[in-house]
Amino acid sequence: MKCFDDDRLDYDPETGIFIWLVAPSGRSVGAIAGGSKSNGYVRIKLDGKMHQAHRLAWNTLHPNDLISPDEEIDHINHNRTDNRGVNLRKVSKAENSKNQSLYKANKYGITGVGFMPEFNLWRARIGVNRELIERHFRRFEDACAQRIEWEVFYKFHKNHGGR
Structure with missing residues (x-):
C-alpha cells in the first residue's frame, strides 16, 4: 500500500517493510527503504528529514487516527525493527512505559x-x-x-x- 506521508514509498503491513517506488539518488526502485539507527529503530530519509518507520507505518495503516505529539507507537514484541501492522499500537507515554524490555544489567531476571x-x-x-x-x-x-x-x-x- 502507498505510504500515507509519501507516495515514493510502498508499505507492506505483513512484513513491516517499506520499498522505494521512486528511488532517491543512490537508491534503486524496489530496494528496501531506510536503515537501523544505533537505538534499533528503522529510519527513512525523505526530503532531507529522518522519519521513524514505525510512525510512517501507523499513519499509513490508520490515516483517520494519526499520531499526535503526545502519543507514541509501541512495538508490542519489543523488536524495534518489526514494523508489521500487528506489532504496532498507539499509546500514551505512560502506557508505553508499561511495556518495557528487561534491562540488560538486570541480575535477577525480573523487572523491579x-x-x-x-x-x-x-x-x-x-x-x-x-x-x-x-x-x-x-x-x-x-x-x-x-x-x-x-x-x-x-x-x-x-x-x-x-x-
Whole structure:
C-alpha cells in the first residue's frame, strides 16, 4: 500500500517493510527503504528529514487516527525493527512505559526486583503515575510475586519485562 506521508514509498503491513517506488539518488526502485539507527529503530530519509518507520507505518495503516505529539507507537514484541501492522499500537507515554524490555544489567531476571545486601532483604518496586511503590521481603519469591501482582493490578502489558 502507498505510504500515507509519501507516495515514493510502498508499505507492506505483513512484513513491516517499506520499498522505494521512486528511488532517491543512490537508491534503486524496489530496494528496501531506510536503515537501523544505533537505538534499533528503522529510519527513512525523505526530503532531507529522518522519519521513524514505525510512525510512517501507523499513519499509513490508520490515516483517520494519526499520531499526535503526545502519543507514541509501541512495538508490542519489543523488536524495534518489526514494523508489521500487528506489532504496532498507539499509546500514551505512560502506557508505553508499561511495556518495557528487561534491562540488560538486570541480575535477577525480573523487572523491579533487587537484593539489598545491607539489610539482607529483597526489594520489589514499581513506578506508577510518577510515584514509586516499594516493599521489602525476606524471600526472593515473595518479592517476585509482589511485583507480578502489581503489574496485573496496574495493567502493565503482558510482555513487560521481557516475560
